[in-house]
Amino acid sequence: MIGNDIVDLRLAALESNIYRPRLQGKIFSEEEQEVIRRAKNQENQFWLFWAMKEAAYKAHQRRFGLRRKFNPKIFECVFTSLEKSTLQYSVFVEGYEYFIRSQISAEFIHCFALSPAVKENKIQFFNKKVNLRKRLISAVAKHFNLPVEEVKIYKDNYSIPQLIQGIQSINIPFSLSHHGRFSAIVFAVN
Amino acid sequence: MTDTEIIERLKKIVTPYVQRKEGLENFNKKTDFLNDLKINSANLVDVVLDVEDEFDIEIDNESMEGMLTVGDAKQIILRKLE
Numbered sequence: 001m002i003g004n005d006i007v008d009l010r011l012a013a014l015e016s017n018i019y020r021p022r023l024q025g026k027i028f029s030e031e032e033q034e035v036i037r038r039a040k041n042q043e044n045q046f047w048l049f050w051a052m053k054e055a056a057y058k059a060h061q062r063r064f065g066l067r068r069k070f071n072p073k074i075f076e077c078v079f080t081s082l083e084k085s086t087l088q089y090s091v092f093v094e095g096y097e098y099f100i101r102s103q104i105s106a107e108f109i110h111c112f113a114l115s116p117a118v119k120e121n122k123i124q125f126f127n128k129k130v131n132l133r134k135r136l137i138s139a140v141a142k143h144f145n146l147p148v149e150e151v152k153i154y155k156d157n158y159s160i161p162q163l164i165q166g167i168q169s170i171n172i173p174f175s176l177s178h179h180g181r182f183s184a185i186v187f188a189v190n
Numbered sequence: 191m192t193d194t195e196i197i198e199r200l201k202k203i204v205t206p207y208v209q210r211k212e213g214l215e216n217f218n219k220k221t222d223f224l225n226d227l228k229i230n231s232a233n234l235v236d237v238v239l240d241v242e243d244e245f246d247i248e249i250d251n252e253s254m255e256g257m258l259t260v261g262d263a264k265q266i267i268l269r270k271l272e
Binding site for chain 2: 015020027071159
């Protein structure tokens with residue numbers, strides 16, 4: 001499964017005060033708070049961890065068909081290794097691990113979380129207002145050579161979105177995220 | 191404190207974070223913070239903190255986990271005020 005989350009850093013700075021007393025304690029473990037405190041750019045570190053947790057939440061919920069719940073603290077961001085001078089993180093929740101990939105620019109942070117079954121994925125970014133569902137459908141149809149007019153997004157009882165072709169479910173994990181000026185789509189291609 | 195009074199105070203608390211203002215017109219216990227009011231999930235933490243301050247209670251993470259609608263919030267407040 002896949003989950004993603006994008007944060008428009010300029011909008012996030014307007015919408016949230018990350019230094020609000022008691023705020024970080026509701027979201028982050030002591031260790032995560034310590035990493036944020038020591039970071040050169042505390043805002044970026046805050047939103048990076050936040051996006052990791054949101055992405056892992058989506059992947060986890062979709063993987064097991066869970067009801068919605070709001071408890072970012074049970075999603076634990078764990079530094080796993082250093083690869084090509086990039087810190088690799090995983091998020092652990094209820095004994096399951098999700099691998100995190102992230103892109104950080106001066107304007108946005110994007111994270112996506114992958115369950116072990118997903119090996120290959122595609123990402124697309126948009127910096128203007130687009131119909132994300134349409135963009136996803138056309139990207140998926142193109143990649144898998146499917147007739148674009150037959151592919152639809154359907155939401156199940158838990159409001160978890162799935163791709164269908166005609167009336168058949170096509171098992172392609174994907175995730176969409178939008179915030180402020182930015183959007184991103186991610187889907188599995190293996 | 192009556193249910194209506196709690197719901198009125200909740201409405202005042204969430205209003206600054208609401209991105210879909212029409213959602214406030216029919217504000218009732220079924221109103222969903224994310225789906226109906228489009229409050230962003232980071233601001234949901236602010237709502238929790240504001241509720242703690244307004245009602246002088248502490249909302250632990252287990253309670254916060256199920257705080258997705260106005261009715262959920264009202265139940266949690268009532269339980270903590272007991």
